[in-house]
Amino acid sequence: MSNNFDIRRARKETIGTNNIIHFNNAGSSLMPLPVSQALHDYLHAEEQFGGYETADKYISLLNGFYDSTAKLLNCSSNEIAYIENATRAWDMAFYAFKFQPGDRILASMAEYGSSVIAYLQQAKNFGVDVIYVPNDEQGQLDTKILANLIDKRVKLISIAHIPTGGGLVNPVMEIGKIAKGAGIPFLLDACQAVGQLHLDVEAIGCDILCGTGRKYLRGPRGTGFLYVRNTLIEKLEPPLLDQHAADLISPTEYRIRQDAKRFENWEQFCAGKVALGKAIEYSLSWGLPAIQKRIYSLADNLRGKLSSIVGVTVTDEGVEQCGIVTFLAKNKDPFTIQATMASHQINVSVSKGAGSLISFSDRNIDAVVRSSVHYYNTEEEIDCFIEVLESLMKTN
Ligand SMILES: *Cc1c(COP(=O)(O)O)cnc(C)c1O
Numbered sequence: 001m002s003n004n005f006d007i008r009r010a011r012k013e014t015i016g017t018n019n020i021i022h023f024n025n026a027g028s029s030l031m032p033l034p035v036s037q038a039l040h041d042y043l044h045a046e047e048q049f050g051g052y053e054t055a056d057k058y059i060s061l062l063n064g065f066y067d068s069t070a071k072l073l074n075c076s077s078n079e080i081a082y083i084e085n086a087t088r089a090w091d092m093a094f095y096a097f098k099f100q101p102g103d104r105i106l107a108s109m110a111e112y113g114s115s116v117i118a119y120l121q122q123a124k125n126f127g128v129d130v131i132y133v134p135n136d137e138q139g140q141l142d143t144k145i146l147a148n149l150i151d152k153r154v155k156l157i158s159i160a161h162i163p164t165g166g167g168l169v170n171p172v173m174e175i176g177k178i179a180k181g182a183g184i185p186f187l188l189d190a191c192q193a194v195g196q197l198h199l200d201v202e203a204i205g206c207d208i209l210c211g212t213g214r215k216y217l218r219g220p221r222g223t224g225f226l227y228v229r230n231t232l233i234e235k236l237e238p239p240l241l242d243q244h245a246a247d248l249i250s251p252t253e254y255r256i257r258q259d260a261k262r263f264e265n266w267e268q269f270c271a272g273k274v275a276l277g278k279a280i281e282y283s284l285s286w287g288l289p290a291i292q293k294r295i296y297s298l299a300d301n302l303r304g305k306l307s308s309i310v311g312v313t314v315t316d317e318g319v320e321q322c323g324i325v326t327f328l329a330k331n332k333d334p335f336t337i338q339a340t341m342a343s344h345q346i347n348v349s350v351s352k353g354a355g356s357l358i359s360f361s362d363r364n365i366d367a368v369v370r371s372s373v374h375y376y377n378t379e380e381e382i383d384c385f386i387e388v389l390e391s392l393m394k395t396n
Helices: 007-012 033-047 050-055 059-073 088-095 113-126 143-149 172-182 270-286 286-307 334-343 353-363 379-393
Strands: 080-083 103-106 129-133 152-162 185-187 209-213 224-228 248-251 253-256 312-314 324-329 349-352 367-372
Touching: 007 059, 007 312, 033 050, 033 270, 050 059, 050 270, 059 080, 059 224, 059 270, 088 113, 088 185, 088 224, 103 143, 113 129, 113 353, 129 248, 152 172, 209 349, 224 312, 248 379, 270 286, 286 312, 286 324, 286 379, 324 334, 324 379, 334 349, 334 367, 334 379, 349 353, 353 367
Parallel strands: 103 129, 103 152, 152 185, 185 209
Antiparallel strands: 080 224, 209 224, 248 253, 312 324, 324 367, 349 367
């Protein structure tokens, strides 16, 4: 496998690897040293010099966040907003669409629970119809069905790139082509994809994209971002405005700003912004194609070994599968497996119900074990995980 990946350096810069086997990177990855250092340094500066004064002093570092994110996604800095998490970033764009009764949203089976709630709310309030485009026989969004569903009623194509509860990678390039051809805005929930896959908004053809800091980007919790294509920004009036998003020009008038910062709050977690910028630069320094290759190869290895255990079923769908590895084990509750792993200093999570409701209810799944690997994980860690699981499977 990826021999040229400097795994020793990756682990040296990830101090958590001294304590635990962390297979919960889809939940929240381990921050690498340069990122936690940037976070702590900024907080110390605030402690010593004051929050506003520190922001003034580090203005170029704070602004650097937009340049780094733009580099990551191949867009321009004014198309980026810093938002406290991906859900709120997604909401700020989604709730800016003014849906009318009979309008349609085409979504995927992989949608995140919070998005489903937002669809239901807009359906209730504005009579919009949400259609979950079925998967093809491989378990990824069926692009032929999507193409056939395109008509005048469709106002938005809203897709989860990678679901929270499985290894599926939806065919976003194909979806982007269909959206572009039809002139329909394409909103991409790339939460599990950023930091894991090489993403290029031009190649994908998405118009809006949201991401979170704490997952595969390895940034701090409580950080995220939104990308909105230049040509769409001024058409989308954010559902919430403050005096950063808009200028108050007289007692009776305001003007909404023209860049993506219209979707932001004035008050922000500045240390998080600097640290997320650092995390993005750190990812870029490894190279996203190299990261993706290493993650896919580790996940492949893990899936292969899981499949060879009697009673274990890998539940990942799709042609392309990523670092999120999910499975079920006969007569062993996912929470029991999680607890057993925890007692061996192995972190995995359980994906249950609401987060992946559309997909799980379609497949009659309650919950699965989610072991999500990152590039700093190793084959030795996978073997250790498999050993623990094998001995658990031998117990009654
Ligand atoms: C985690 C996740 C989200 C939400 O991200 P937050 O930063 O927690 O708001 C959205 N979609 C998917 C697919 C996710 O995995």
